[in-house]
Amino acid sequence: xxxxxxQLLHQHQHLWNAILNxxxxxxxxxxxxxxxxxxxxxxxxxIFVREAIPFMAVLLAKAPVAMRSMFIQIITGLEKExxxxxxxxxxxxxxxxxxEAAPTCHAYIQFLMNVAYNNSFEEGxxxxxxxxxxxxDSWMAVKENLKGESPWQQFIDNWxxxxxxxxxxWLAATLDELAEGKPEQDLxxxxxLFKLTARYEYLFWEMADKAEEWAV
Ligand code: MP5
Numbered sequence: 207x208x209x210x211x212x213q214l215l216h217q218h219q220h221l222w223n224a225i226l227n228x229x230x231x232x233x234x235x236x237x238x239x240x241x242x243x244x245x246x247x248x249x250x251x252x253i254f255v256r257e258a259i260p261f262m263a264v265l266l267a268k269a270p271v272a273m274r275s276m277f278i279q280i281i282t283g284l285e286k287e288x289x290x291x292x293x294x295x296x297x298x299x300x301x302x303x304x305x306e307a308a309p310t311c312h313a314y315i316q317f318l319m320n321v322a323y324n325n326s327f328e329e330g331x332x333x334x335x336x337x338x339x340x341x342x343d344s345w346m347a348v349k350e351n352l353k354g355e356s357p358w359q360q361f362i363d364n365w366x367x368x369x370x371x372x373x374x375x376w377l378a379a380t381l382d383e384l385a386e387g388k389p390e391q392d393l394x395x396x397x398x399l400f401k402l403t404a405r406y407e408y409l410f411w412e413m414a415d416k417a418e419e420w421a422v
Contacts, residue, residue: 210385211378221404228411235351247414252291264322310413314406332396335377336403
């Protein structure tokens with residue numbers, strides 16, 4: 207019997223492949239992504255990471271006592287990641303402060319907060335695993351196909367580092383433990399959240415690539 211996280215990835219392989227083959231990632235790897243497209247992602251992801259902090263904090267409030275210190279480390283890591291965004295924004299002349307979330311970014315953040323407040327810890331954790339695994343695999347795909355040094359190297363390095371891989375391994379192992387012995391209906395809910403999160407991850411690349419904006 208496969209582990210729970212392996213089952214999720216296997217059953218929804220088409221979704222995962224769609225994420226990893228997104229043109230945004232291909233162009234970033236090939237070095238022909240337009241500056242303004244990458245900067246759109248940078249600005250939107252800054253908002254996403256900033257708002258991931260309250261998401262994690264609500265999950266922390268629901269986490270078993272033994273997991274609290276891990277969540278504190280994760281939140282501290284997010285604060286450091288915001289610094290990485292600010293440094294790169296300054297180096298590339300990007301203004302992060304006058305930003306509004308685009309529709310997809312806005313909806314994704316609302317989804318995160320809704321799950322954190324209204325769903326079980328296991329369900330919230332499934333969303334966390336899926337989002338982090340999507341970033342690990344997406345940036346790994348960029349790294350593997352990279353043609354020379356990228357102007358966006360620090361972002362590539364951030365989500366392909368040994369430490370980040372170990373963190374995602376921990377998330378996968380913990381998700382498997384949380385799923386163990388759960389009734390089928392609980393596992394189905396977790397699977398639905400995996401699917402929704404993967405779909406948002408795909409849409410996030412799409413949003414950056416197409417410079418999505420509010421219609422009015
Ligand atoms: C992550 C991210 C990874 N930064 N943005 C999206 C849209 N999905 C996942 O999260 P983290 O906390 O930056 O590792």
